[in-house]
Amino acid sequence: MNRHQAVRVEPDIEAFKAAALRCPLPSAVELIGEKWAFLILRGALNGLAHFEQFQAALGIARNILSNRLAKLVEGGILQRSPDPADRRKVIYALTAKGEALLPVVLALRQWGEDWGHGCQEIFLADIKDGQPVKRICVQAHDGRELKLGDMKWVDRATGASLGRGELD
DSSP states (O other): OOTTOOOBOOOOHHHHHHHHHHOSHHHHHHHHOSHHHHHHHHHHHTTOOSHHHHHHHHTOOHHHHHHHHHHHHHTTSEEEEEETTEEEEEEEEEOHHHHTTHHHHHHHHHHHHHTTSOOOSOOOBOTTTOOBOOOOOOBOTTSOBOOGGGOOOBOTTTOOBOOSSOBO
């Protein structure tokens, strides 16, 4: 075999399975991966704060909204507190954990626009200069943009590569 031919290494299924059992993705999807939860998150990122605002903006049934808000509060994404202006109302505010989901929401929006799932005439801009924010991408430690074939999973404890069908 010459040096230009690559041999595809089969993934280690047992290592993948063991890593998958510890993966944070399933529990994150469980918390925010449902349509209404994601739309509530988008609303909160855009300044919605009261039950009535979420309901009017999303057209969601009251019982479903109540359930999803409670789940997001329980998951630490939103914080529920009395409205100081009207003690009969409640304010739902993003926690630091909720605000940290901004790149996730933006990346999904960009993906939707890129793959024909709608395009908005509005864009997210830097408040300082009004210019569009940079697209979300995966970057190496030195700032290079990485594609799927440029990465591999590595076990933190052992340093061993868990592979992605890497090329030898």
